Amino acid sequence: MAEAALNTAPNVELELTDGFHLVIDALKLNGVNTIYGVPGIPITDFGRMAQAAGIRVLSFRHEQNAGYAAAIAGYLTKKPGVCLTVSAPGFLNGLTALAHATTNCFPMILISGSSEREIVDLQQGDYEEMDQLAIAKPLCKAAFRVLHAESIGIALDRAIRAAVSGRPGGVYLDMPANLFGQVISAERGRRSLVKVIDGAPAQIPAPDAVKRALDVLQGAKRPLIILGKGAAYAQADEAICALIQKSGAPFLPMSMAKGLLPDTHPQCAGAARSTVLRDSDVVMLIGARLNWLLSHGKGKAWGETPKKFIQIDIEPKEMDSNVEITAPVVGDIGSAVAALLEGMGGNWPVPPADWINGVNAKRDENIAKMAPRLMNNNSPMDYHAALGVLRTIVKERPEAILVNEGANTLDLARGVIDMYRPRKRLDVGTWGVMGIGMGYAIGAAVETGKPVLAVEGDSAFGFSGMEIETICRYKLPVCIVVFNNDGIYRGTDVNKAGSDPATTVFVKGARYDRMIEAFGGVGVNAVSPDELRRAVNAAMDSGRPTLINAVIDPAAGSESGRIGNLNPQSKLRKS
Numbered sequence: 311m312a313e314a315a316l317n318t319a320p321n322v323e324l325e326l327t328d329g330f331h332l333v334i335d336a337l338k339l340n341g342v343n344t345i346y347g348v349p350g351i352p353i354t355d356f357g358r359m360a361q362a363a364g365i366r367v368l369s370f371r372h373e374q375n376a377g378y379a380a381a382i383a384g385y386l387t388k389k390p391g392v393c394l395t396v397s398a399p400g401f402l403n404g405l406t407a408l409a410h411a412t413t414n415c416f417p418m419i420l421i422s423g424s425s426e427r428e429i430v431d432l433q434q435g436d437y438e439e440m441d442q443l444a445i446a447k448p449l450c451k452a453a454f455r456v457l458h459a460e461s462i463g464i465a466l467d468r469a470i471r472a473a474v475s476g477r478p479g480g481v482y483l484d485m486p487a488n489l490f491g492q493v494i495s496a497e498r499g500r501r502s503l504v505k506v507i508d509g510a511p512a513q514i515p516a517p518d519a520v521k522r523a524l525d526v527l528q529g530a531k532r533p534l535i536i537l538g539k540g541a542a543y544a545q546a547d548e549a550i551c552a553l554i555q556k557s558g559a560p561f562l563p564m565s566m567a568k569g570l571l572p573d574t575h576p577q578c579a580g581a582a583r584s585t586v587l588r589d590s591d592v593v594m595l596i597g598a599r600l601n602w603l604l605s606h607g608k609g610k611a612w613g614e615t616p617k618k619f620i621q622i623d624i625e626p627k628e629m630d631s632n633v634e635i636t637a638p639v640v641g642d643i644g645s646a647v648a649a650l651l652e653g654m655g656g657n658w659p660v661p662p663a664d665w666i667n668g669v670n671a672k673r674d675e676n677i678a679k680m681a682p683r684l685m686n687n688n689s690p691m692d693y694h695a696a697l698g699v700l701r702t703i704v705k706e707r708p709e710a711i712l713v714n715e716g717a718n719t720l721d722l723a724r725g726v727i728d729m730y731r732p733r734k735r736l737d738v739g740t741w742g743v744m745g746i747g748m749g750y751a752i753g754a755a756v757e758t759g760k761p762v763l764a765v766e767g768d769s770a771f772g773f774s775g776m777e778i779e780t781i782c783r784y785k786l787p788v789c790i791v792v793f794n795n796d797g798i799y800r801g802t803d804v805n806k807a808g809s810d811p812a813t814t815v816f817v818k819g820a821r822y823d824r825m826i827e828a829f830g831g832v833g834v835n836a837v838s839p840d841e842l843r844r845a846v847n848a849a850m851d852s853g854r855p856t857l858i859n860a861v862i863d864p865a866a867g868s869e870s871g872r873i874g875n876l877n878p879q880s881k882l883r884k885s
C-alpha cells in the first residue's frame with residue numbers, strides 16, 4: 311500500500327482509515343447523530359458502518375420520504391438533517407425533498423453515492439450513471455463533489471455551513487463510489503476533519519434599520535404583525551412573544567408559525583385573517599415572505615388602505631420582492647427582535663382601541679360561527695365534526711406534534727385546530743406539496759421523542775403511505791388519521807365520457823386502517839366523532855403506531871380546498 315511506503319518509522323504499525331470512516335467521523339464530530347435514507351450500491355456498507363459507530367440510521371421505503379424526514383429534522387433542530395441515497399434513481403427520489411428544503415428555508419444535506427467520474431464524464435454507461443452534481447445545483451443552496459478521502463472533512467464543514475448560515479436551505483454532497491474505499495493514514499484522516507465553529511453566526515441588524523422600523527411601527531394606527539415559519543425556525547420564542555405583547559398589535563401566524571404564541575392568545579388574529587390583511591396600515595413581517603400565501607402583499611386581499619411594510623429577514627434579497635418594504639430589517643430574527651425590543655423601551659404606546667376592538671369583534675364572530683359546526687355528530691362525518699374532535703385532543707395534548715396535508719383536510723384543520731406551542735404544526739409549506747406526511751411524522755418523532763398526530767387527506771396519505779411499515783418497524787409513537795372521503799377534494803366526481811373512474815376519485819369505502827395491520831400496527835375504522843375520539847386517545851396514550859380510517863362524507867369537501875381560486879378555470883371565469 312502506498313501509505314505504508316510513506317511510513318518511515320520502524321516497527322510502528324500504520325493505522326489506516328478510509329472514506330467510509332472519514333464520513334462517519336466527520337458527521338459525528340459535527341453532532342450529526344441521525345441519518346435518514348435508503349441503502350444500496352454504493353452506500354450499503356456505509357449505512358452499516360454508521361450504525362455500528364453509533365449513528366442512528368433510519369432506513370425508509372422511498373428516498374423522498376427519507377428526504378422529507380431530513381428536511382423537517384433540520385427545521386426542528388436548526389442542524390442540517392442528513393439524507394443518504396444511492397446513485398441516479400435514488401438521488402433523484404431524494405432531490406424533490408432537497409428542493410423542498412431549499413424552498414422552505416430548512417437546512418438539509420443530501421449525501422448521495424454516485425458513479426465514477428471517469429465513466430460518467432465520457433458517458434460510457436456506468437451502473438446508474440448520471441451527472442448528479444449538475445442536476446442538483448439549481449435546486450439547492452450549494453452542491454459539492456468530494457473526490458479525495460482527505461477532502462471529506464472540509465466538504466462536510468462547507469456543506470453544514472452552507473445549509474445553516476444565512477437563509478437556511480438544502481445542500482448536495484456528491485460522493486462517487488471510489489471515495490468510500492480510498493485508504494489513507496488514520497493520522498492524516500484525523501487532521502483532515504473540521505469541526506464547524508459558529509456555523510450560523512448572529513447577524514445583527516444595523517441600528518438605523520431598527521430605528522426606522524420602530525418609527526414606522528410607532529406611527530401605525532392599525533398595526534399587524536405576521537409571523538412566518540422563519541420566526542418559528544429561529545427559536546427566539548421568548549423574545550418574539552415579548553415583542554408582540556409589548557407592541558399590543560394583533561398578530562397573524564402563518565400556518566407553521568401557529569403556536570409560537572397560542573392561537574388562543576388575546577392578540578391572535580388568525581380567526582380575523584381577511585380583516586387584518588385588508589384594514590391594517592402597518593404590517594411587520596417576521597420570518598414570512600410576501601409570496602402567494604400572502605397574495606404577494608397586494609391586490610384585493612390587502613384592501614384599499616395604503617400599507618407600510620416592515621420586514622425582518624436574514625436574506626437581504628427578500629426585501630422588495632413583491633412590494634416596497636418601507637423598513638427592511640436584515641438580520642437574524644433573534645438579534646433583530648432583541649434590538650427592536652430594546653429600542654421600544656419601557657413605555658410603548660398601545661394601538662388605538664377602535665382597531666383592537668374591531669379585530670377582536672371579527673375574530674370572536676368567526677369563532678362563534680364555527681363553534682356549533684365542530685360539535686355535530688354526523689355519520690359519516692363532515693370535516694368539522696372530525697376536526698372538532700382532534701382540536702380538543704390537541705388542546706389536551708399540546709406537546710404532541712401535528713403533521714397535516716391534503717386540500718380540505720389541510721385547510722380546515724389549519725383553521726379549526728388551535729396550536730399552543732412553537733414548532734408543533736408541520737405541513738405542506740411553501741409549495742403546498744403532497745407527500746410530506748409520513749416522512750415528517752417519522753422525522754418529528756425521531757428528533758423530538760414526542761407523540762405525532764398526522765392528519766392526512768386520503769390522497770395526501772397515498773404519496774408516502776408505504777412508510778407505515780417504517781413507522782411500525784421503528785415502533786414510533788405516530789397516530790395517523792386518514793380523512794377518507796374517497797378521493798381528491800371529493801369522492802363524488804363522475805366521468806361522463808366513459809367507464810373509467812373520474813380522475814379525482816378512489817376506490818369507494820377503502821379501508822386504510824387494514825394496511826397498518828399488515829405490519830403489526832393498530833388499525834381502526836371510525837365512522838363517528840365518538841369512535842374517532844376514542845381511537846385517537848387510545849393511540850396517543852399507548853404510543854403504538856396506529857392508523858385510523860376516518861370516514862368522511864364524500865360530498866363534504868370543495869375543489870382544491872381554500873385555494874380553488876388558483877385553478878385556471880376559476881381564473882378564466884373571473885376574467
Ligand code: OXT
Binds near residue numbers: 582585872
Ligand atoms: O377572515 P376570514 O373571514 O377570511 O376567515 C378566515 C379566517 O379568519 C377563519 N379562521 C377561523 N374562524 C374561526 N375559528 C378559527 N379558529 C379560525 N381560524 C381561521 O377561517 C378563514 C380561513 O382562514 P385561513 O385558512 O387562515 O385563510 P385562507 O384565506 O385560506 O388563507 C389563505 C392561504 C393561502 C394562506 C391558505 O389557504 C393556505 O395556507 N393554503 C395552503 C393551501 C395549500 O397549500 N394546499 C395544498 C395544495 S392543494 C393541491 O395542489 C393538491 N394536490 C395536487 C398535488 C400537490 N399539491 N402536490 C403534489 C406533489 N402532487 C399533486 C393534490 C393531489 S391537494 C391534493 C390532494 C387533496 O386530496 P386529499 O384527499 O388529500 O384531501 P381532501 O381535500 O381532504 O380530499
Ligand code: ADP
Binds near residue numbers: 415642
Ligand atoms: P411562511 O411560509 O410561514 O410565511 P416563509 O417560508 O415564506 O414563511 O418565510 C420564511 C422566511 O424566514 C424566509 O424569508 C427566510 O429567509 C427567513 N428566515 C429563516 N430563518 C431565519 C432567521 N433565523 N432569521 C431571520 N430570517 C429567517
Ligand code: MG
Binds near residue numbers: 768793795800
Ligand atoms: Mg380526500
